[in-house]
Amino acid sequence: xxxxxxxxxxxxxxxxxxxxxxxxxxxxxxxxxxxxxxxxxxxxxxxxxxxxxxxxxxxxxxxxxxxxxxxxxxxxxxxxxxxxxxxxxxxxxxxxxxxxxxxxxxxxxx
Amino acid sequence: xxxxxxxxxxxxxxxxxxxxxxxxxxxxxxxxxxxxxxxxxxxxxxxxxxxxxxxxxxxxxxxxxxxxxxxxxxxxxxxxxxxxxxxxxxxxxxxxxxxxxxxxxxxxxxxxxxxxxxxxxxxxxxxxxxxxxxxxxxxxxxxxxxxxxxxxxxxxxxxxxxxxxxxxxxxxxxxxxxxxxxxxxxxxxxxxxxxxxxxxxxxxxxxxxxxxxxxxxxxxxxxxxxxxxxxxxxxxxxxxxxxxxxxxxxxxxxxxxxxxxxxxxxxxxxxxxxxxxxxxxxxxxxxxxxxxxxxxxxxxxxxxxxxxxxxxxxxxxxxxxxxxxxxxxxxxxxxxxxxxxxxxxxxxxxxxxxxxxxxxxxxxxxxxxxxxxxxxxxxxxxxxxxxxxxxxxxxxxxxxxxxxxxxxxxxxxxxxxxxxxxxxxxxxxxxxxxxxxxxxxxxxxxxxxxxxxxxxxxxxxxxxxxxxxxxxxxxxxxxxxxxxxxxxxxxxxxxxxxxxxxxxxxxxxxxxxxxxxxxxxxxxxxxxxxxxxxxxxxxxxxxxxxxxxxxxxxxxxxxxxxxxxxxxxxxxxxxxxxxxxxxxxxxxxxxxxxxxxxxxxxxxxxxxxxxxxxxxxxxxxxxxxxxxxxxxxxxxxxxxxxxxxxxxxxxxxxxxxxxxxxxxxxxxxxxxxxxxxxxxxxxxxxxxxxxxxxxxxxxxxxxxxxxxxxxxxxxxxxxxxxxxxxxxxxxxxxxxxxxxxxxxxxxxxxxxxxxxxxxxxxxxxxxxxxxxxxxxxxxxxxxxxxxxxxxxxxxxxxxxxxxxxxxxxxxxxxxxxxxxxxx
Ligand code: SRM
Ligand SMILES: Cc1cc2nc3c(=O)[nH]c(=O)nc-3n(C[C@H](O)[C@H](O)[C@H](O)COP(=O)(O)OP(=O)(O)OC[C@H]3O[C@@H](n4cnc5c(N)ncnc54)[C@H](O)[C@@H]3O)c2cc1C
Ligand code: SF4
Ligand code: FES
Numbered sequence: 001x002x003x004x005x006x007x008x009x010x011x012x013x014x015x016x017x018x019x020x021x022x023x024x025x026x027x028x029x030x031x032x033x034x035x036x037x038x039x040x041x042x043x044x045x046x047x048x049x050x051x052x053x054x055x056x057x058x059x060x061x062x063x064x065x066x067x068x069x070x071x072x073x074x075x076x077x078x079x080x081x082x083x084x085x086x087x088x089x090x091x092x093x094x095x096x097x098x099x100x101x102x103x104x105x106x107x108x109x110x
Numbered sequence: 111x112x113x114x115x116x117x118x119x120x121x122x123x124x125x126x127x128x129x130x131x132x133x134x135x136x137x138x139x140x141x142x143x144x145x146x147x148x149x150x151x152x153x154x155x156x157x158x159x160x161x162x163x164x165x166x167x168x169x170x171x172x173x174x175x176x177x178x179x180x181x182x183x184x185x186x187x188x189x190x191x192x193x194x195x196x197x198x199x200x201x202x203x204x205x206x207x208x209x210x211x212x213x214x215x216x217x218x219x220x221x222x223x224x225x226x227x228x229x230x231x232x233x234x235x236x237x238x239x240x241x242x243x244x245x246x247x248x249x250x251x252x253x254x255x256x257x258x259x260x261x262x263x264x265x266x267x268x269x270x271x272x273x274x275x276x277x278x279x280x281x282x283x284x285x286x287x288x289x290x291x292x293x294x295x296x297x298x299x300x301x302x303x304x305x306x307x308x309x310x311x312x313x314x315x316x317x318x319x320x321x322x323x324x325x326x327x328x329x330x331x332x333x334x335x336x337x338x339x340x341x342x343x344x345x346x347x348x349x350x351x352x353x354x355x356x357x358x359x360x361x362x363x364x365x366x367x368x369x370x371x372x373x374x375x376x377x378x379x380x381x382x383x384x385x386x387x388x389x390x391x392x393x394x395x396x397x398x399x400x401x402x403x404x405x406x407x408x409x410x411x412x413x414x415x416x417x418x419x420x421x422x423x424x425x426x427x428x429x430x431x432x433x434x435x436x437x438x439x440x441x442x443x444x445x446x447x448x449x450x451x452x453x454x455x456x457x458x459x460x461x462x463x464x465x466x467x468x469x470x471x472x473x474x475x476x477x478x479x480x481x482x483x484x485x486x487x488x489x490x491x492x493x494x495x496x497x498x499x500x501x502x503x504x505x506x507x508x509x510x511x512x513x514x515x516x517x518x519x520x521x522x523x524x525x526x527x528x529x530x531x532x533x534x535x536x537x538x539x540x541x542x543x544x545x546x547x548x549x550x551x552x553x554x555x556x557x558x559x560x561x562x563x564x565x566x567x568x569x570x571x572x573x574x575x576x577x578x579x580x581x582x583x584x585x586x587x588x589x590x591x592x593x594x595x596x597x598x599x600x601x602x603x604x605x606x607x608x609x610x611x612x613x614x615x616x617x618x619x620x621x622x623x624x625x626x627x628x629x630x631x632x633x634x635x636x637x638x639x640x641x642x643x644x645x646x647x648x649x650x651x652x653x654x655x656x657x658x659x660x661x662x663x664x665x666x667x668x669x670x671x672x673x674x675x676x677x678x679x680x681x682x683x684x685x686x687x688x689x690x691x692x693x694x695x696x697x698x699x700x701x702x703x704x705x706x707x708x709x710x711x712x713x714x715x716x717x718x719x720x721x722x723x724x725x726x727x728x729x730x731x732x733x734x735x736x737x738x739x740x741x742x743x744x745x746x747x748x749x750x751x752x753x754x755x756x757x758x759x760x761x762x763x764x765x766x767x768x769x770x771x772x773x774x775x776x777x778x779x780x781x782x783x784x785x786x787x788x789x790x791x792x793x794x795x796x797x798x799x800x801x802x803x804x805x806x807x808x809x810x811x812x813x814x815x816x817x818x819x820x821x822x823x824x825x826x827x828x829x830x831x832x833x834x835x836x837x838x839x840x841x842x843x844x845x846x847x848x849x850x851x852x853x854x855x856x857x858x859x860x861x862x863x864x865x866x867x868x869x870x871x872x873x874x875x876x877x878x879x880x881x882x883x884x885x886x887x888x889x890x891x892x893x894x895x896x897x898x899x900x901x902x903x904x905x906x907x908x909x910x911x912x913x914x915x916x917x918x919x920x921x922x923x924x925x926x927x928x929x930x931x932x933x
Contacts, residue, residue, distance in 0.1 A: 006925040015637060015663040018924035029924060033637040050679045053667040055640040062640030064667040064675055069640070101927075 001089065003098035009037070010095065017061070019052040024104040027088055028052035029097065030072050032059055038072035039090040039099050045070070045083025120148040123420065124209055124217055126199045126364065127225035128153035130162055131393030131409040133180050135223070138417030140189060146421065149191045150217055152209065154226075155248055156196030158183060162248070163406060163541070163574045166438050169252045169280030171618025176878070184877075202368040204386055221388050221420060224365055224376060228358035228394040228404070233268065236329040242336030243352045246277045258351040259284035262620075266290075266339045266349035268327055270297040272437060274355035275314065279439040281353070282319050285620040289347055290314070291325040291339065293356075301435040301446045305462075306469055306485040313442055313467070322347075360395045360402050375402040380427035382416040392416045398428050406541050406573060407433040434495055434540050436488075436576045445491035448481030448498055449473065456480070461512045470512055477505045490514035492580060493528070496536040529580060530587045538580055541573035546584065553588045560594075561585065601863075602641035604633050609645065609862035616649055624650065624661055638664075645863035648750065651786050652858050655900035662917065668748030671920050672908040673730055681730060682723040684747035685737050686783065689757040689776035689795075690718030699740035707733055717754035717792070719745055731921055734909035743783070743907040750864070751786045752793075752854075755779040756804065760797030760814065769814035771797035774843055778850060784905035785897070788861030788870070791854060806834045809867040810850055819846040823853060824868040824876070832868050835876055838884040852893035853883050859896075 012018045012031040019042050020027045026042035028051045036059065042052045049065035059072045069078045075085040089100040125132045128151050136149065159181045167173035186193045197211035202222065210216045230245035232238050244254050255277070258265070262285045267278045270292030282288045290297075296307030297314075311321045326342035330352055338346045360375035370384045371377040375397035382390045382398070392412040394404060403409060411428055418426035434447040450473045452458075461470040468486035472479055472494065479498040484491055493515045497504060510517045515528045532538075534547030552558055552567045561582055565572040571581040586593045598608035605612070612631065621627045624646050628638060638646070643664035650658045662670050673681035687696065700720055704712055710724040725733055734744075746753060757775030761767035775795040794805040795812040805811025807827035811834050813820040818841040825834035837853065840846050856879065861870040871879055882889045912921075 004927060006927070011919065011924050013663055013919065018919060021923045021926040023927065026923075047677070048679075050675075053671075053675060053679075055643060055664065055666065057637050057639045057643065058635055060639075065677065067640065 001100045001102055003091065003100050006097050006099055008095050009035070009092055009097060011097075012037075015056045017052040017054070017056060019050070020099065022101060022104070024101060026050070026052070027099060027101075027104075028061075029090065029099070030056055030061060032056060032072070036072075037090050037092050037097060039088040040070075040072070040075050040085045041088070041104070043085060044068060045077055045085055046081070051085065121146060121220040122218060123147035123149045123221045123223070124219040125149065125151045125223045125225060126202075126209065127151075127227055127393065127395075128155070128159050128193065129225060129227045129393055130159070130180070130406055131227075131413050132223060132225040133159035133413075134410050135225075135392060135413035135417045135420075136189070136191075138414050139420055142417060142423075143421040147221070149189065150194070150219075151186075151191060152194045152197045152199050152211055152215075154196070154198035155250075157249065158186070158193070158195075160249070161573060163438070165246075165249065165252050166276035166280055168249075169255060169277065170283040170440070171280075171614055172440065173614075175249060183881075199364060202364060202389075204368055204389070207388065219388070221390070223416060223420075224384075224389065224391040224395060225393040226361040226364060226395045229361045230354060231357040231359050232354055233327055233356055235327055237331055237336065238354070240330055240332060240336045241334070242332070242350060243330060243354065246273050246353055246355050247358075255281060255351070255353065256284060259286045261350065262286060263350035264289070264348050265351040265353065266347055267353045267355060268339070269355035269357065270294070270321065270323070271300070271355065271357070272298065272435065273358075274353070275310075276438055277353050277355055278314070278319050279317070279442075281351075282317060283618050286351070288318075289320040289322060289349075291327060291341070291347070292321065292323045293326055295323050297321065297323070298435075298437070301483075302444065302485070303450050303471060303483050305460075305471070306444065306446070306483045309467060309469055309485050310437075310442065310444060358394065358404060360397065362395050365389075365391065365395070373397045373400070373402075380415070380429075381419050381424060382412055382428065383419065390416050390419060399430055401430055403433075405433045405435070407431075407543055410542055431499070434491060436540075436574065438574055438576065443484075443486060443488045445484040445488040446482065447491070447495050448479075450481035450483055459508070459512045472512060474504065477503050477508075479504060489528075489579075492536060492538060492577070493532065495540075496532065499537070500533075500535075526583055526587050529583045538584065539568075539570040539573070539577045542569040544568050544570040549581065549584055550588050553585060558585070559589065559592070601645055602639055604628075604635040604638050604642050605631060607631060609865075612646070613649055613653075613860075613862075616646075616653055622650065622654055622657060623659075624664060640666075644669075648786060648788065648863050651904075652900070655903045669750070671727070671730065671917075672744055672746075672748065672912065673725070674748045676723060678724075680724045680726055682721055682747070683725055683730070683733055683737070684715065684717075684719055684721045684745040685742035686745040686779070687719040688779050689755055689772050691757075691772060691776065692720075696740055696742065699737060699742070703733055703736050706736065715747070715754075717747070718756045719754065721747070728921055728923075731912050735913040738907075738910050738913055742909075744909045746783065749786065750789050751784070751791065752779070752782045753790050754792055755782075756792075756794035756808075758795070758797050758802040760795075764797055766800060767797035767814070768816050769797060769819065769843070771795040771803065771812070771814050774812065774814075774819075774846065775803070777843070778847060781847060782851065782854065782897075782901075784907075785854070785858070785901060786904060787854065787858050789864050789866045791857075791867065793850075807831065808834065810853065812846060812850070818842065821846060821849055821853075823879075824871040826866055826868050830868070835871070837880060848894055849883055849890065851897050852890040853879065855893040855897035856882060858900075859893075 006020050015033045017028050017030045028042035030038045042050050044063040046068045049063040051061050053064045054061040060069050062069050068081045071078050075087040077083045091098050161178040164178040199209045200212050201210045208216050208218045230247050265281045265286045265288045267274045267290045270290050278288045278290045296304045297310050328342045329340045330336050331338050336352045338348050340346045362376045365376040366372050375395050376391040378391050378396050378398050393409050415426050415428045432448050437444050457474045459472045471483045473481040478501050482494045532546050536546045538546050549568050549570050556567050558564050571578045600606050627646050647661050647664040668674050707729050709722045713721045715721045755775040755778050757772045760771030791809045793810045794803040794808045796803040796805040797814050807825040811822040820839050821837040822834035823837045826832045857867050
C-alpha cells in the first residue's frame with residue numbers, strides 16, 4: 001500500500017473534518033472527539049452532498065444536505081437509509097496523517 | 111360567577127392574606143355560593159396566589175414562577191374580586207367592622223377571614239438583621255437568594271428541617287458552596303428517625319453540601335454585612351449569605367391586637383370561627399383543637415370547612431389528621447408519617463439495604479401501624495399510610511409487611527396492579543386529600559384522559575407533585591390502553607429530556623459547555639448528534655453570552671462558514687441591505703464582485719436584498735473582503751438569527767405613509783443584527799395598513815398608523831401560513847423598538863431550538879406574551895437589557911472576521927494531491 005502524507009492531525013478540528021483534493025475526487029478526512037481519524041470519499045451516497053461539511057458526532061457524520069447519517073467506520077448509511085460511501089485507508093504516525101488512494105476507483109475523478 | 115351587577119345586595123367578605131389556604135377556600139365558596147359575597151382581598155405580598163410549596167423548585171431553577179401561580183390575574187377579574195396587592199392590614203376595628211391597610215385603604219366587612227400564614231422564626235442572636243441574612247418564606251426571599259447565588263460564594267443555612275434542606279439543595283444547584291447548620295444531632299429529627307436522618311445527611315454530603323449537626327449559632331458576624339457565622343463552640347464558618355430556616359411561628363399579631371383569643375395561633379372552633387361570630391381564621395395562623403399546622407393538607411381541610419361556614423353550612427367540622435412529610439429535593443426520596451418514637455408498648459420492623467441506600471421502618475402498636483419512615487424507596491408510603499389511617503390489624507401479614515404491598519398475597523404485584531388493588535378511600539394525594547375513588551370516579555364521569563385533566567378536576571398531584579407517579583399509574587390502570595401519557599418529546603435520541611428541561615437545567619446547574627451539559631444531564635451518547643449539538647450550542651450562547659465560547663463544530667455548515675450551502679456544494683452570499691435600501695455604490699460593488707469571481711447567478715430575494723449564488727467555498731473569504739470594502743456585512747441569510755427587516759417607502763415618499771417605516775425598519779435591523787435566536791426571525795415594517803411590506807405574515811411586524819405603531823407577531827408564510835396576532839399598540843418609535851427587542855429576547859430565552867415564534871407562542875400562550883411584554887414594565891426592561899448585553903458579544907460581522915483569517919481551515923482543502931502522487 002502506498003501512503004501519501006496529507007498533513008498534521010491538528011489541521012483538523014476535533015469533531016470536524018477537512019477535505020483533500022485528489023485526482024480521483026475529493027476525500028473527506030474526519031477527526032472524532034476522541035481523536036480517531038477516518039477518511040472517505042467526500043460524496044454522500046444520497047445526492048452527493050459534501051460529507052466533509054457535516055456535523056461529526058461519535059464515529060458518524062450527518063450530511064449537510066438532507067441529514068443522512070453515515071458511519072465513519074464503514075461508510076454505510078445508518079438508520080433507515082441505505083447506501084454506502086467508499087472509505088479510504090488512513091493512518092496517523094505521531095501527528096502526521098497519511099492516506100492511501102490505492103483502492104479508490106476513480107470513477108468520480110473530477 | 112361574575113361579580114358585576116347587583117353588588118349592593120351582596121354581603122362583603124374581606125380576606126386578610128392571599129396565601130394557599132384562602133385561595134382554596136374561595137374555590138369551594140364559589141362552587142357552593144357563587145353569588146353570595148362581594149370579595150375583597152388584602153395581601154401584604156404584592157402578587158397573586160401561588161403555590162408556595164413549589165418555591166423550592168423555583169429556587170433550584172427547575173420551575174419558573176409563572177408555572178407555580180395558582181390564580182392568575184384573570185381569575186380575580188372573572189370572580190369580581192378586588193385584590194389589593196402589597197397592602198398589609200395593620201388594624202381590625204371589630205366595633206366598626208372595618209380593616210385598614212398600611213397604605214391607608216379602609217374597607218368594611220360583613221364577614222372577615224384572617225389568613226395571614228406564618229412568619230419565619232428569626233434566631234435572637236447578634237447580627238441577625240445584617241444585610242445578607244435572609245429567611246425562606248416567599249418569592250422575594252427566593253429572588254434574593256437567586257441573586258446572591260450568582261456570585262457563587264458561600265452560603266450557610268441555619269436549620270436542617272424541610273425548609274432548610276430545600277433551600278440548601280437549591281442554593282447548591284445554583285452554584286453556591288453550602289453548609290447546613292443544625293442544632294440537633296440528626297437532620298429533620300421531627301420527621302425522621304436517626305437512621306434515616308443519617309442516610310439523608312450522607313446523600314446531601316455526596317452532593318457537596320456540608321452538614322454540621324449539634325451546631326448552635328451564637329452570632330452572625332461581619333462588617334456592615336454578613337461574613338461569617340459564629341458557633342457556640344467558638345468556631346466560625348464563612349458565609350456571604352445566611353438563610354435562617356429555623357422554624358415558623360403563626361402570624362397572629364393582627365388578631366391579637368384586635369383582642370381575639372390567642373393560643374400559639376388564633377384560636378378557632380371546629381368550624382374555623384373565632385370568638386367573634388363574624389371573623390374566621392384559617393391556614394397556618396389558626397389554631398384548632400390545640401394544633402397549629404405547617405403543611406397544606408390540613409390547611410386545605412380548613413379551607414373547605416370555612417367555605418362551608420360562609421355558605422351557611424355550620425355542620426361541616428374540621429378533623430385532625432396526620433400529614434406525611436416528603437422532601438422536595440430531586441433525587442432524594444423520603445417519606446414519613448405519624449409517631450415513630452420508641453416505647454415499651456411499641457414494636458418495630460426494620461429493613462435496610464445498604465448498597466441500595468434503602469431504609470424502612472414501621473412502628474406498630476397493638477398490631478397496628480402508627481408510624482413509618484421510608485428512605486430511598488417510598489413507593490409503599492401511600493399503602494402504609496392507608497393501613498395506618500384505617501387502623502388495619504396487620505398480624506396476618508407481619509412477616510412480609512415491610513417488603514410492601516407487592517409482596518402481600520400469593521404473587522408479587524407490579525406497581526400498576528398495586529395501585530389497582532388499593533381501596534377506594536386510600537389517600538393518593540396528601541396535599542389535597544384526594545383519595546383513589548375520587549380520581550377514578552372523575553376519570554369515568556368527566557372523561558379525563560391525561561394527568562393535566564386529572565389535576566384540573568381533582569387537584570390530585572397539583573401541589574407538591576410528589577404523588578405524580580402514583581396518579582399516572584392510577585390513570586393508566588383505569589384507562590388501560592386508552593391512556594397516552596402527555597409525554598415530553600425528547601430533544602433527540604441522545605437524551606430523555608425535552609427542550610424545556612434542558613434549558614432549565616442549563617441555567618439551574620450553571621452548565622457552561624456542551625460536554626458539561628452532556629455529563630450532568632446524562633446524555634446517552636458520547637458527543638451527541640446533529641440534532642442536539644446545535645440546540646445545546648444555541649442554548650449556551652443565549653444563556654451565557656459573555657462566557658460561552660461558541661462551538662463551531664456544533665453548528666450546521668451554513669452557520670459555520672456564514673454562507674448557504676447549495677445542492678452542488680457551492681455557496682450563496684447575501685449581504686445586508688438595511689431595510690431593503692441600497693445605492694449606486696453598493697450595486698456597483700456587487701456587479702464588480704460578480705464579474706471578478708465569475709458568479710453564475712444574481713437574484714433579488716424575497717427579503718429585499720441581493721443573493722449571489724454558486725460561489726466556490728475557497729472564494730468566500732475574498733468575495734467577502736471585496737464586499738466589506740463597500741461596507742457590506744453578512745446578511746445572516748443562513749442563520750437561526752435575525753434575517754431581514756423588510757420595509758416600505760413610508761412617509762419618505764408614499765402619499766399614504768403615516769410614519770417613517772423605512773427608518774424604523776433600518777433602526778431595528780441595525781439594533782438586532784447578529785443575534786442568534788432559536789429559529790430564524792423575519793420582520794417587516796409597513797407605513798400604513800395597506801401593508802406593502804407584508805408585515806402581517808412575519809415573526810414580528812409593525813403596521814404604522816397616525817396614532818403610532820401597531821406591533822404584530824407570530825406570523826409565518828413558509829411551511830405554514832399564518833397571519834400575525836396583535837401584540838399591542840405603542841405611540842413612539844422608541845417604544846416600538848423597546849417592545850420588539852423585549853419580545854425577541856423573551857423568545858430567545860424560552861423558545862425550543864428550531865421553533866419559530868408562532869410555534870413558541872402557541873406553546874406559552876398569546877396572553878402570557880402580551881402580559882409580560884405590554885403590561886409588565888419591569889419584565890420588559892429586563893428582557894431588553896439582557897438583549898442589549900448579549901449583543902455586545904454577538905454583533906460583530908462574521909465575514910470581516912473571516913477575511914482577517916478566522917477559521918481559515920474551513921475554506922481551504924487540507925492538501926491538494928497531484929496526479930503523480932496518486933499513481
Ligand atoms: C433566497 C430566498 C429565496 C429567494 O430567492 O427569494 C430563500 C432561499 C432559501 N430559503 Fe427561504 N428564502 C427566501 C425567502 C423566504 C421567505 C420570504 C420572506 O422572508 O419574506 C419565506 C417565507 C416567509 C417565512 O419564513 O415565514 C421563506 C421560507 C423558507 C422556509 C420555511 C420556513 C418555515 O419556518 O416555514 C425555509 C425552510 C427552513 O428554514 O427550514 C426556507 C429555507 C431557505 C433556504 C435557506 C433553504 C436551505 O436551507 O438551503 C434557501 C437558501 C437559498 C440560498 O442559498 O440563498 N425558506 N423563505 C429568500 C431569501 C430572503 C433573504 O433575503 O434572506
Ligand atoms: C419553601 C417552602 C416549601 C414548602 N413545602 C411544603 C411542602 O412540601 N408540603 C406542604 O404541605 N407544605 C409546604 N410548605 C408550607 C406551605 O407552603 C404553607 O403551609 C402554606 O402556604 C400556608 O398557607 P397559608 O394560606 O396559611 O399562608 P401563606 O401561604 O403563608 O399566605 C399568607 C399570606 O398572607 C400575607 N399576609 C400576612 N400578614 C398580612 C397582613 N397583615 N395583611 C395582608 N396580608 C398579610 C402574607 O404576605 C402571605 O402572602 C412549604 C413552605 C415553604 C415556604
Ligand atoms: S422555495 Fe425556498 S427552499 Fe424551496 S426551492 Fe425555493 S428557495 Fe429553495
Ligand atoms: S446528499 Fe447527503 S443526505 Fe442528501
